[in-house]
Amino acid sequence: MRLSQAFQPTLKEVPAEAQIMSHRLMLRAGLIRQTASGIYTWLPAGLRVLRNIAQIVREEQDGVGAQEVLMPTLQSAELWKRSGRYDAYGPEMLRIQDRQKRELLYGPTNEEVVTDLFGSTVKSYRELPKTLYHIQWKFRDEIRPRFGVMRGREFYMKDAYSFDASYEGAVSSYYRMMLSYLRIFRRLGIKAVPTAADTGPIGGDLSHEFQVLAPTGESEVFYDSRWDEIDWDKEDLDGNRPEDLKKLQDLVSTTYSATDEKHDTAAWEQVPQERQASGRGIEVGHIFYFGTKYTEAMGVEVSGADGAAFHPHMGSYGVGVSRLVGAIIEASHDDNGIIWPESIAPYRAAILNLRSGDDTCDALCERFYQCAPDDILYDDRSERAGVKFNDADLLGHPWQIIIGPRGAKNGMVELKERATGERFELSVDEALKKLGLA
RNA sequence: CGGGGCGUGGCGCAGCCUGGUAGCGCGCUUGUUUUGGGUACAAGAGGCCCCCGGUUCGAGUCCGGGCGCCCCGACCA
Numbered sequence: 476m477r478l479s480q481a482f483q484p485t486l487k488e489v490p491a492e493a494q495i496m497s498h499r500l501m502l503r504a505g506l507i508r509q510t511a512s513g514i515y516t517w518l519p520a521g522l523r524v525l526r527n528i529a530q531i532v533r534e535e536q537d538g539v540g541a542q543e544v545l546m547p548t549l550q551s552a553e554l555w556k557r558s559g560r561y562d563a564y565g566p567e568m569l570r571i572q573d574r575q576k577r578e579l580l581y582g583p584t585n586e587e588v589v590t591d592l593f594g595s596t597v598k599s600y601r602e603l604p605k606t607l608y609h610i611q612w613k614f615r616d617e618i619r620p621r622f623g624v625m626r627g628r629e630f631y632m633k634d635a636y637s638f639d640a641s642y643e644g645a646v647s648s649y650y651r652m653m654l655s656y657l658r659i660f661r662r663l664g665i666k667a668v669p670t671a672a673d674t675g676p677i678g679g680d681l682s683h684e685f686q687v688l689a690p691t692g693e694s695e696v697f698y699d700s701r702w703d704e705i706d707w708d709k710e711d712l713d714g715n716r717p718e719d720l721k722k723l724q725d726l727v728s729t730t731y732s733a734t735d736e737k738h739d740t741a742a743w744e745q746v747p748q749e750r751q752a753s754g755r756g757i758e759v760g761h762i763f764y765f766g767t768k769y770t771e772a773m774g775v776e777v778s779g780a781d782g783a784a785f786h787p788h789m790g791s792y793g794v795g796v797s798r799l800v801g802a803i804i805e806a807s808h809d810d811n812g813i814i815w816p817e818s819i820a821p822y823r824a825a826i827l828n829l830r831s832g833d834d835t836c837d838a839l840c841e842r843f844y845q846c847a848p849d850d851i852l853y854d855d856r857s858e859r860a861g862v863k864f865n866d867a868d869l870l871g872h873p874w875q876i877i878i879g880p881r882g883a884k885n886g887m888v889e890l891k892e893r894a895t896g897e898r899f900e901l902s903v904d905e906a907l908k909k910l911g912l913a
Numbered sequence: 914c915g916g917g918g919c920g921u922g923g924c925g926c927a928g929c930c931u932g933g934u935a936g937c938g939c940g941c942u943u944g945u946u947u948u949g950g951g952u953a954c955a956a957g958a959g960g961c962c963c964c965c966g967g968u969u970c971g972a973g974u975c976c977g978g979g980c981g982c983c984c985c986g987a988c989c990a
Contacts, residue, residue, distance in 0.1 A: 487939065487951070488925045492983055512982065567989075584990090618914070618988060632990060684990090761990060795990035829949055861950040868950090879949055889949090 476822070477844075478854045482519050485866050495691060497804035498623030500813050504869050506800070506821075513620025513628030520870065521800070523821040525631060529610050529796050531662050531818060532633045539655040539714040541606040541635050546588045548612055552578035554587040558772045567616045581614040586769050586791060589636045593787075594775030600640045603777070603787060604648055608635030610796060625757070625801035635792040640779070642766070645788035649681055649764050650723050651714040652792045656685055656760055657707040663799065664816025665806050668698045670732045672761065681790070682763035683727075686734065686756025687799075689806035696756035698732035699746050757802040762792040813871030814894050822852040824910060825872040829860045829879030836883050842903070843876055843888075846912040851876075868893070874910060 476483075484505040492509070493499040501507050506521030517525055533543065552570070555561035561580075569581040582588070589607055597605065610633045620628050637648035653669065660667035669683040686696045705726075712719045731746045733739060734756060743751070770776070770786040779785050795802075807814045817823065828840045837855075844853045852872065854863045860879070867875050877889040888906050890899040899909065907913035 484923095486924065490924070491919085491926095494984075509982090565988090613990080615989070619984095619986090621984085626989075630990070634990085758990065793990050798990060827949090859948065859950085859952065861948095861952085864950045866951090877949080881949070 476848070476852050478852055479856050481852070483852075483870075484518070485869060493623065495622050495625075495805070496808060497625065497691075497801040500804055500808060500869070501623055501801065504813060504871070507624060509623075513617060513626070515624060515627060515629070520821040524800055524815070524819055525797060527819040527821075528663065528799050529631070529633070532610065532659055532794055532796060535655045535659045535662070536608050536633070536635060538658070539606075539651045541608045541652075541655070543609060544589075544592075544607050545609050546582075546585050546592075546611060548582055548614070549579050550582045550585075550588055552580055554591055554773075555580065557774075558587050558590070558769055560587070567618070569614050569616050582611075583613055583615045584791075584793075585609070585611075585634055586636065586789075587773070590769045590773050590775055590789070593636075593638055594770070594773065597638070597787075598777055600777055600779050600785075604637060604639045604644055606635055606637040606648060606652075608633060608792075623801055624797050625805075627797065630795060631797035633794040633796055637790045637792070638770075638787040639789075640777075640785070640787060642788055645764050645766070645790055646681065646724070647717060647720050649762065649790050650720040650727075652762050652790070653683065653727065654707070654712055654714050654720070654723055656762065656792075656794070657705075659794065660685065660687070660759075661707045662818055663803065664818055665803055666703060667759065668696055668702045668732050668756065669727065670696060670698075670734045670756070671737055672763070673737075682761070684734070684758045685760035685762075685794075687759050687802045687806055688754040689757055689802060690755055691805050692755030692757045694756050694758075695735040695738075695753060696732065697735075697738050697743060697751070697753045699730045700750045700752040701730050702732060703752070757798075757805060758795075759799050759802050760792075760794045762790065764788070764790040808871070811865070812869035815871045815873060817873045820871065820873050822870075822872050823847070823850045824852075824874035824876055825867045825870065826851060826853040826855075826876045826878065827860070827863045827867055828853070828855050829863065829877065831855050831857045833880055833883075836878055836880055839878050839883050839886075839888065839903070843878070843907070843912070846907065876906065876910070 486503045489499045490502055493502050501521065505518050507515040507517055510516050552561055568583050571579045571581065573579055612629055613632050614629050617626060617628050620626055635652065637645065639645040639648050666688040667685045669685050672682040672684040712723055731742055766788050767786040769789060776784040776786055804813050807816065826840050826843050828836050830836045840853060844851055871893055873893055875891040875893065877891060882888055886903055887900055888903060890901060890906055890909060901909065904913065
């Protein structure tokens with residue numbers, strides 16, 4: 476994309492409403508604009524990030540056998556009356572009427588819709604297990620939206636729902652999802668630690684939150700530093716092998732992690748001193764098993780091997796995709812702006828033409844730009860060098876390709892790595908090679 | 914929902930107490946200048962002062978009502 480053509484408004488001054496860093500940076504970098512309290516328009520660069528995150532989530536969900544569907548944002552109140560939640564759910568559920576005075580709601584979650592879908596389709600235990608997910612906008616009418624996209628009212632979320640014939644099967648589905656989540660966060664380039672969470676009325680130990688470690692997190696997280704060390708991509712765990720899931724389960728139960736409210740000092744002291752780590756956490760995912768709560772309430776049954784009908788066991792698994800954008804920025808920025816992990820950056824690199832209009836500079840910039848016009852943001856504006864440096868740092872592209880008259884006449888360019896600030900004086904060919912464009 | 918604050922060109926703010934010509938910085942436009950970390954000068958454009966009502970000769974300013982937004986607290990992916 477050529478910046479001169481792009482809808483990419485950056486701001487020098489921060490709008491007064493933004494308090495925390497990620498929110499300020501998102502507004503300044505032109506990723507989002509607020510439309511109403513807790514409701515945002517995603518501008519092109521922000522949307523690219525959102526999509527990149529969603530794509531990684533999608534690939535890793537597919538990778539453990541979950542299947543993608545797309546359920547609606549508007550749901551019939553009828554369904555929620557069947558589950559009993561229409562009355563149980565508080566005022567954070569947005570209720571609407573259509574012209575026929577039918578009651579609708581803007582979905583805050585999708586257990587009802589998916590359970591109904593499943594129940595009307597699956598009739599035999601032979602078809603189990605099944606896990607369905609979708610990535611869709613949700614709405615929760617938060618009492619007090621804040622922190623920009625981190626606690627908006629409208630948010631983009633991946634939610635998955637598993638159906639199993641038995642408790643044991645459901646536990647497998649649960650840990651299969653956990654594996655998928657650990658891989659997702661790894662690929663997103665962030666440290667995320669699963670912490671045991673309250674399971675509500677169901678009980679048991681089958682609920683975990685995933686905390687992204689960032690200084691501004693809302694809760695204190697204590698964890699065994701082994702969580703940092705395990706590379707879930709390389710770890711040879713197959714979500715389809717029960718023994719591998721058992722291995723993960725053992726690992727989780729023996730590797731300490733907890734938020735402050737569930738912190739267990741006695742267990743903590745068992746963790747070797749050198750592995751005791753702590754930090755602030757932002758909750759970006761939550762998984763839990765809730766058994767037959769909805770299948771029972773909504774009368775969903777399938778036939779078992781013995782011919783008798785039973786209620787499948789369910790679990791649900793959320794990832795706050797839009798929240799992750801904010802959380803990742805909280806975890807990865809400096810005074811000059813955002814530092815995107817390569818996997819989700821809106822553009823892999825920016826080309827900074829330090830003298831637009833100069834034939835040598837222009838030609839050299841074009842040469843780089845044409846290698847990957849979709850992945851590169853080419854700053855071809857007739858702005859001062861300083862403006863371009865500042866905007867590029869603010870936008871946080873992993874790489875800056877700096878092309879000015881000084882080096883250009885000798886066929887040299889400068890690469891700057893945003894994360895480290897490291898600069899490389901390279902020939903054109905070397906630079907192309909280093910960026911993987913050659 | 915309880916407590917607090919704010920609404921004035923695109924953004925950040927002053928003006929309101931004590932009513933009388935709507936201001937500043939940034940951004941924007943044009944020209945000159947500058948050219949490796951937000952350049953300088955000059956000339957411009959741009960405002961139902963959130964909305965409705967009231968008081969007054971006269972309201973951005975005072976009074977009443979409404980709407981919107983933000984912050985602190987209890988709640989949440």
